[in-house]
Amino acid sequence: AVVSTQSTGEKLFTQHIESLSSKRKRAFVRMLDECEHVTLTSTWKEVRRKIKHDSRFSKLSEDDKEREAEFDRYVTDKLAQAKADFRTLLRETKCITHKSKEILRGANGDTHMREIKQFLKNDKRGLVLDDLQEDRDRILDDYLTELEKVGPPPPPTATKPLAKR
Numbered sequence: 001a002v003v004s005t006q007s008t009g010e011k012l013f014t015q016h017i018e019s020l021s022s023k024r025k026r027a028f029v030r031m032l033d034e035c036e037h038v039t040l041t042s043t044w045k046e047v048r049r050k051i052k053h054d055s056r057f058s059k060l061s062e063d064d065k066e067r068e069a070e071f072d073r074y075v076t077d078k079l080a081q082a083k084a085d086f087r088t089l090l091r092e093t094k095c096i097t098h099k100s101k102e103i104l105r106g107a108n109g110d111t112h113m114r115e116i117k118q119f120l121k122n123d124k125r126g127l128v129l130d131d132l133q134e135d136r137d138r139i140l141d142d143y144l145t146e147l148e149k150v151g152p153p154p155p156p157t158a159t160k161p162l163a164k165r
Contacts, residue, residue, distance in 0.1 A: 024060050025070060031056040032074050040079050041131045044068045082128045083139060089125040090143045101148040116140075 032038050037050045048067075051057050060067050090096060095115055103112045120126030129136040 024056075027056045028060040028067070028070055029074055032071065038075075039131055040075065040082060040128070042075065044071050047071060079132075082125075083135070085125040086129055086136065086139055087143065089120065089123055090140065093119055095119055096144065096147065098147045098150060098152050101144040104144070 031051060031054050032047075035047065035051055038047055048064075048071075057067070060070060093116070095112075100112065100116070103109060129139075
């Protein structure tokens with residue numbers, strides 16, 4: 001009976017420590033969210049100088065490598081979310097169709113690309129990747145290629161037959 005009580009106490013202690021660690025990590029992430037100096041291309045060295053006086057910086061850990069690892073995880077997560085949001089924006093963009101890739105190869109290609117980029121500039125999800133122009137252009141090109149491969153969407157009547165009266 002004593003052994004099970006000890007292991008229960010140890011489990012509670014471990015859960016408590018994990019809970020505290022999780023709270024410190026959430027506070028650190030909140031601090032990074034609040035810092036306008038943190039971008040998708042920021043380096044730890046740059047950001048560290050700006051946030052080292054914040055109490056949440058030192059509360060995360062005494063180990064700078066652990067703080068750097070948490071920062072890297074934060075930027076990686078933000079970048080993945082920004083790319084996913086950009087793909088969603090592309091799907092919502094009506095001026096991009098299965099014919100867009102063909103149009104871009106034609107005489108009106110420059111005009112069509114300007115139209116697409118202008119539309120993307122009007123949405124925050126299109127601006128987030130401004131610092132990562134190559135990534136944004138690659139995602140756009142991949143999406144255009146995918147649309148061209150898939151072809152035109154099925155007509156609305158193909159998916160919903162008319163109800164019989």
